[in-house]
Amino acid sequence: MTFGLSTPIDLVRPARIVFGSGTLPAVQRWLDEQGLTRVLVVADAFNATRIDLLRLTGTVSVFADVRPEPDLPNLEALIAHAEKVQAQAVIGFGGGSAMDLAKLAAVLPGSGQTLHEVVGPEKVAAKRAALIQVPTTAGTGSEAGTRALVTDPATQNKLAVQSLHMLADIAVIDPDLTLTVPPAVTAATGVDALAHCVEAFTSRKSHPAIDLYALEGARLVGRHLARAIEDGGDREARAGLALASLYGGFCLGPVNTTAGHAVAYPLGSRHHIAHGAANALIFPHVLAFNAPAVPEKTALVLEALGLPAAQEPAAVLAAAGGWCRALGCEMRLSAYDVPRDDLPVMASEAHAIRRLLDNNPRDLSRDEILAIYQSAY
Ligand SMILES: [Fe+2]
Numbered sequence: 142m143t144f145g146l147s148t149p150i151d152l153v154r155p156a157r158i159v160f161g162s163g164t165l166p167a168v169q170r171w172l173d174e175q176g177l178t179r180v181l182v183v184a185d186a187f188n189a190t191r192i193d194l195l196r197l198t199g200t201v202s203v204f205a206d207v208r209p210e211p212d213l214p215n216l217e218a219l220i221a222h223a224e225k226v227q228a229q230a231v232i233g234f235g236g237g238s239a240m241d242l243a244k245l246a247a248v249l250p251g252s253g254q255t256l257h258e259v260v261g262p263e264k265v266a267a268k269r270a271a272l273i274q275v276p277t278t279a280g281t282g283s284e285a286g287t288r289a290l291v292t293d294p295a296t297q298n299k300l301a302v303q304s305l306h307m308l309a310d311i312a313v314i315d316p317d318l319t320l321t322v323p324p325a326v327t328a329a330t331g332v333d334a335l336a337h338c339v340e341a342f343t344s345r346k347s348h349p350a351i352d353l354y355a356l357e358g359a360r361l362v363g364r365h366l367a368r369a370i371e372d373g374g375d376r377e378a379r380a381g382l383a384l385a386s387l388y389g390g391f392c393l394g395p396v397n398t399t400a401g402h403a404v405a406y407p408l409g410s411r412h413h414i415a416h417g418a419a420n421a422l423i424f425p426h427v428l429a430f431n432a433p434a435v436p437e438k439t440a441l442v443l444e445a446l447g448l449p450a451a452q453e454p455a456a457v458l459a460a461a462g463g464w465c466r467a468l469g470c471e472m473r474l475s476a477y478d479v480p481r482d483d484l485p486v487m488a489s490e491a492h493a494i495r496r497l498l499d500n501n502p503r504d505l506s507r508d509e510i511l512a513i514y515q516s517a518y
Pocket residue numbers: 281333334336337402416420
């Protein structure tokens with residue numbers, strides 16, 4: 142079922158990745174090397190208040206209005222801002238939302254292409270500004286990839302743009318930026334990074350060249366997530382999670398996620414549960430459902446999290462669910478005020494996300510998705 146060593150794979154990643162505590166000055170150093178002085182920073186309201194950490198010396202414009210799960214109007218406001226300032230370099234400074242929008246801000250302004258014209262793989266005509274990604278959370282791995290997601294408010298669907306032109310020229314990952322992330326967000330984003338690794342590891346499209354990162358990413362989360370929740374100032378643990386997030390990003394490009402993310406999507410699109418929290422809630426259910434199809438890999442995932450080996454779905458669910466609860470993740474849909482009578486609609490919506498579900502190691506019917514929601518209620 143899984144791909145073999147001889148299966149072709151395209152290992153896309155940024156040309157330069159600078160990683161580690163105190164590496165933030167690499168951003169301005171790189172701009173100097175390239176001779177770029179007109180810069181646009183794309184950030185959410187919180188990160189916009191600490192742009193000074195980047196110590197930029199050129200002409201800096203800040204778009205400070207990135208929203209969680211950004212939608213089309215949010216992107217349009219950014220494009221209008223970017224067309225005015227005509228930056229030579231765009232810096233994504235924030236979580237996945239800021240970095241995704243920064244990717245689009247590096248290719249769309251002045252291009253004549255609309256978002257709808259570039260949805261899908263490799264429709265973007267050209268990169269129009271240099272792109273620097275600086276993650277401030279450990280979860281999305283967006284700094285490493287070529288995809289950007291924007292919600293269409295008309296349909297609540299996520300529009301996925303994928304382009305090599307949206308790959309960062311340099312990613313600067315300074316885990317110190319995550320020291321102030323509160324425990325609940327640390328937990329949810331940490332499980333999101335884990336989900337990227339585990340879903341790629343167990344995907345029908347899994348590949349030995351990516352399994353290496355997927356399993357090590359899971360081990361890093363297993364070793365460091367509880368520590369970072371316990372003590373947000375634990376630099377070593379924060380660095381471990383930032384590396385896990387990057388490894389998760391390596392998994393997303395060539396392999397991508399499967400049923401976990403598909404089943405979690407309606408929680409965000411219909412009930413505005415944050416991406417990380419939604420994935421944490423669903424993660425143990427999909428790991429358990431898939432266990433019969435990928436028993437060895439499931440056992441390796443549990444071992445990576447420091448849990449006893451199990452292959453029976455009920456035992457896997459109990460172990461992985463208990464692990465998430467111990468981290469403080471909310472694991473009940475009812476706690477988010479999701480109405481029970483919405484579960485069938487959510488199941489139909491999730492079941493339609495074929496780009497992810499078709500790669501799940503075990504076929505998942507609409508009724509089986511509904512059963513997951515009921516079990517998680
Ligand atoms: Fe995710």
